[in-house]
Amino acid sequence: MSKPLPVSSPSLSPQFCFNERVLRDFLRLSRTTIDDSITQNLNALLRPSREGFDPSSTDVRQLDATERRRLSSEACGSFKNDILFPSWQTRSDVLNYCASVATSPDPEDPDIIARQVESTKEQERVVNDRLDPYSSRYFPREARTESLANLVRNERSVEQIIRTRTWGVVAERCDATGSWEDALDRWREQKHIQRQTS
Incomplete structure (x- = not known):
């Protein structure tokens, strides 16, 4: 399985937000690519072929598969920093932009x-x-601004649920601690520092 790529950010405009079908399609595609298939995405990071096959591993039934399924901190860090958090940030940016459109005058x-x-x-x-x-x-x-505001509010609630569920899987497989909010904030701070130093 190839490494998933975050869905690229759409070009943001009021027309994008007011076309609720396109907005929902973007969010659905992004969630499907990363969050809905989180287990498969993390499984793709396992590299059993590097260690070689141990025939004795089939002699005894493995009751605790979680230890074998844990990922290296390098693989986890790369996945979170290059795929998961950018995907979440893109969706946050889109929802924040559309929320500002919903609260702006609509002549x-x-x-x-x-x-x-x-x-x-x-x-x-x-x-x-x-x-x-x-x-x-x-x-x-x-008014279409009211309809958009309701949609953004609903999608933000969905986003909270999806991120909590996804982070639960990531925390289990990657030994991550803390909440997804804290982890995402740390990633944002690192990105900000990187932009300032470059």
């Missing part, structure tokens, strides 16, 4: 006029609650 919203017309009609409408108690209910159409 190019194609539905803004239709919503204003609906709102005006609703204000002019005469409602008799005694005849129809439900007629006073009005649910305005959601």
Whole structure:
């Protein structure tokens, strides 16, 4: 199995964020490539052929396979620093950018006029609650910024769950300690220092 590559960052623009299908597809592809196949990705780092095959290894049933499945710190470090954390950072960057788009004014919203017309009609409408108690209910159409904000909020929750699960596997196979948040923060600090010194 070849080494997985992080999904490259898309060119960020408000149009990218407002096209919710494309945004979801990017996140899904990135998660599928790295997180959903984390066990396979880590298994690909095992190199039993370097040690050679020991025929006596088949004489006794191996009950504790975790010791054999532990990866070298070099392989783990390389995977985390070159593949896992860059992938997570790219997704964080995309979600942060789209969150800023969702909270910014949207003068190019194609539905803004239709919503204003609906709102005006609703204000002019005469409602008799005694005849129809439900007629006073009005649910305005959601602006695309509100829809995007909801999507980003949901995807951030999904991201938390996925990263926690992925980090559990990485921690077990790589003897990693601490939370994924701390590990990612340390990686970001190292990247920042590297950029400053280069």
